Amino acid sequence: MPNGNQNSHTNPQFTVDSVLFTVADGTLKVLLVKRANQPFEGLWGLPGGFIDQDLDLNTDDTAKRKLKEKTSVEPQYLEQLQVFSGDKRDPRGYSITLVYYALVTEQKVSTHISTVDDVAWFDVNALAEITLAFDHFALIQTARQRLQQKALYSMVPVYCMPERFTIGQLKSVIETIIEKPIQRKSLIRRIEASEMFEGIEEKVRSGGRLAQLYKVKSGVDIAHFERNFSV
Amino acid sequence: MPNGNQNSHTNPQFTVDSVLFTVADGTLKVLLVKRANQPFEGLWGLPGGFIDQDLDLNTDDTAKRKLKEKTSVEPQYLEQLQVFSGDKRDPRGYSITLVYYALVTEQKVSTHISTVDDVAWFDVNALAEITLAFDHFALIQTARQRLQQKALYSMVPVYCMPERFTIGQLKSVIETIIEKPIQRKSLIRRIEASEMFEGIEEKVRSGGRLAQLYKVKSGVDIAHFERNFSV
DNA sequence: ACAATAGTGTCTCTTAGACAGTATTGC
DNA sequence: GCAATACTGTCTAAGAGACACTATTGT
CATH class of the missing domain: 3.90.79.10 (Nucleoside Triphosphate Pyrophosphohydrolase)
Structure with a gap:
């Protein structure tokens, strides 16, 4: 005032x-x-x-x-x-x-x-x-x-990722940020529930089976998704 | 800087x-x-x-x-x-x-x-x-x-309450703030899980059965409780 | 008795964690 | 085959919504 x-x-x-x-x-x-x-x-x-x-x-x-x-x-x-x-x-x-x-x-x-x-x-x-x-x-x-x-409770760690990334890479980045391990399965469920990401027609090698690459769908705002890890 | x-x-x-x-x-x-x-x-x-x-x-x-x-x-x-x-x-x-x-x-x-x-x-x-x-x-x-x-996801509405309040009063205040009805049962579960409140030896009339009065336990910080209503 | 509000019991549904199991790759 | 990583299936536990049920009060 x-x-x-x-x-x-x-x-x-x-x-x-x-x-x-x-x-x-x-x-x-x-x-x-x-x-x-x-x-x-x-x-x-x-x-x-x-x-x-x-x-x-x-x-x-x-x-x-x-x-x-x-x-x-x-x-x-x-x-x-x-x-x-x-x-x-x-x-x-x-x-x-x-x-x-x-x-x-x-x-x-x-x-x-x-x-x-x-x-x-x-x-x-x-x-x-x-x-x-x-x-x-x-x-x-x-x-x-x-x-x-x-x-x-959000997908903001994706902003630390390059444009195309694997679930394993994202999992690792999230774990680095929160300093705790998370379940890969839980992350996949979040990715699917958010409907904000799409697999692209390409895989990348990582020491074992080839990993699916994902990217953010065009036009979606990652910041607008909330979901909890109960770590 | x-x-x-x-x-x-x-x-x-x-x-x-x-x-x-x-x-x-x-x-x-x-x-x-x-x-x-x-x-x-x-x-x-x-x-x-x-x-x-x-x-x-x-x-x-x-x-x-x-x-x-x-x-x-x-x-x-x-x-x-x-x-x-x-x-x-x-x-x-x-x-x-x-x-x-x-x-x-x-x-x-x-x-x-x-x-x-x-x-x-x-x-x-x-x-x-x-x-x-x-x-x-x-x-x-x-x-x-x-x-x-x-x-x-928190108990902050309690800061709008007088020192002693009933569950019915708190429910009404929460519903006024979020503009949606909540389940009385869900609120009670939160109150119990938080362990931040205690019933006092007094009841108050409200048109029907007497209502239990609650107050915040001394020394607790209401702001430090998180729990979700999935309204 | 009845209306009104307080409080309980319990079913269902959703969802996260856990973890076993399968799939695919390089060596 | 084996190690390593990717991915799937599914059980369990926690917790919120829904709602029927019981309890206690004034009229």
Whole structure:
């Protein structure tokens, strides 16, 4: 309920940060950027920054723009996580950040990332060993919990998959995210019940019997399916 | 990822607004405030305003403070909904608002509200008939959807109840929120499975057989129970 | 007695987990 | 044949909806 008498004291620094996840090599990874400015210059932190009112219609655009600057692509999935605020987050004083979390196929960004040295994937289980800027460690943990929850009742892990994938690959990605094994049969039941995927006329070898390749049917929104794994 | 070179262009107006719900007279109601300032002076809008860095440790405090100003009590339940942003929301230009939604027992605020004329409960189904400030109509609809979802798999509707309540009363409140009938038996199963409630040594009359009164066990957090109504 | 509301018992249906069993591939 | 992975069939257990049934109250 704005009333017009704002000032810098009531209008603190506002930024948008994103926790971009992918699954590769059997681990959950998060994209971090080496900071070029104070504070925390030289430390790794989340990609993000200020709104540019000329470029961004809203904060979603800000998150996408900042991610594209660092990865050259827009994430397949992007969702608001939550706002973090207070005077402990930033040594300069009270600050507010709107945090998004996002998912992407690792392959889509790997070539671009390998050409720069200030952007890299980090294993989320190895973050305790490095010092991150601001409260970004806590933000990542919160995002990870939300992703784990969402992976239990939705198909969002598919956003970490390449366009064509096998059930075995998807099972492995889900298990990496939720850190628990699931029943292959349960996954197949979900895939069938969702009616969001179709087998394509191609199989791929995987050490044993050839595996059926699947892809998302055109025009369906994966995010709109809910079903529970009761792990 | 703040970097220090902010200005008013990259740091637009930021406010915190709250959608406070209650259930009374068999309908879902939302608390609105008559605006005393431009823009939209004289129209009804959500309670909210700017952060006060001296009073608010974080945005949760801002939401609570503004709600207390209008209702004299803190809500029993408060949760971040989402951020709304863009240059269409406020005639003065780009703006950002962090929206919370909250629940309260109607009785706790009724006496205070009746003493002022710029705060009132509105039936959420009658909002189309009045003009609200800003995009507050849309914010309320989003909050209502979130509340409906949450009422399906959690016990949050209990936050709309007085301290002691019957199963019949809770059933009615849930049905008002989700706009669908539920099975009394299913509700009882949830109450038992949650182990969060206890019957007290008192019954209350309700037109037929006396009804058992329940209350929340001390020390339990209602928000931490998940179970599905498959309505 | 009867209406009204509270509360119980129990059947069915859906669905997830478990896991045995079959199918197909490379070596 | 054997190891490895893909896929299927089916039993079981949990839990929600449905609804008939019993219990207790005021009139």
